[in-house]
Amino acid sequence: MDCTHRHALVTGASTGMGRAIALLLADRGFHVFVGVRRLEDGQALQRLARGQxxxxxxxxxxxDQIAGAARAVGEHVGQRGLDALVNNAGIGLAWPLEIVPLDRFRMQFEVNVDGQLAVTQTFLPLIRQATGRVIMIGSIADRLTPPFVGPLAATKHALLALCEALRLELAPWNIHVVLIEPGNIRTEAGGKFERDAAAALQQFDPAGRCLYADAFRAMTSRFAARHAGGSDPDVVAAVVMHAIETPKPRARYLVGKDARLFALAARLPPLVLDPLRRRIFGLPRRRGAGASTRI
Incomplete structure (x- = not known):
């Protein structure tokens, strides 16, 4: 067992921000355990990595998989413990809240909130051994909620609350809990979001299409365009690296070229902010009760 390295676990490491974080940590001398859902994705990462x-x-x-991973990591690190846990795994869902299937809404929370807590609970004994750090990858959506992305934004608000509570509860052991809040980041998730939104639109019932189809198309198109013009995931990886290594990390880090602008916009009063969001995302003006729309 080689315990000369520092050790980190990164969940959701197959693509995008998780992959960038894992590769940078390995490059900086960490032995990185990468959480993947398919072993071939992990093997592909091994070929790219310049470290362990x-x-x-x-x-x-x-x-069962979380517990199995904890056993495997524990056997490797022994009493040295885990220096960093990066909770990056997550999914996104775009649906109008009036018609979103509740099973899909619940799945957002099962992955983005329950899953992050389950991983954190299971690995905390190893983190405590090393006086390690817990890094949560959230989103600027915990400050500024776009239309039709309510399910995702709701989970990010919940993740913020988890981080706030965990930071206070783990402070007696000097375990820092840090929330990373990326703005638009250019990853494969942008294309998947657009494809998933198109598939969701096909599942709207006739009434849902009548009410929301045009606005939903406009929003998802503009959302995807902003995502494609976002910052490189390496920017997120660099901030995560800093949050792990700095002696006194901040509780929250805004990341990406548009994140600070969004955070400032979120402080505007609703009378100013809501019309601005409607224009940005191509939403229609208010409709009367008897207004008609095309299917």
Whole structure:
């Protein structure tokens, strides 16, 4: 067992921000355990890494896989413990809240909130051994909620609350809990969001299409365009690295070229902010009770 390295676990490491974080940590001398849902994704990461990287199967909704990963990591690190846990796994869902299927809404919370807490609970004994750090990858949506992305934004608000409570509860052991709040980041998730939104639109019932189709198309198109013009995921990785290594990390880090602008906009009063959001995302003006729309 080689315990000369510092050790970190990154969930949701197959693509995007998780992959960038895992590769940077490995490059900086960490032995990185990468949580993936398919071992071949982890093996692909191993080929890219310039340091030690070990794949572990983790679907954050499966407690058996989380427990199995904890056993594997614990056997490797021994009493040295885990220096950093980066909770990055997550999914996004775009639906109008009036018609979103509740099973899909619940799945957002199962992955983005319950899953993050389950992983954190399971690995905290190892983190405590090393006086390690817990890094949560959230979103600027915990400050500024776009239309039709209410399910995702709701989970990010919940994740913020978890971080606030955990930071206070773990402070007696000097375990820092840090929330990363990226703005638009250019990853594969942008294309998946657009494809998933198109598929969701096909599942709207006739009444839902009548009410929301045009506005939903406009929003998802503009949302995807902003995502494509976002910052590189390496920017997020660099901030995570800083949050792990600095002696006194901040509680929250805004990341990306548009994150601070969004955070400032979120402080505007609703009378100013709501019309601004409607223009940005192409939403229609208010409709009367008897107004008609096209299917």
């Amino acid at each position: 990287l070990t794949p572990v199967l983790i679907d954050v909704t499966r407690h």
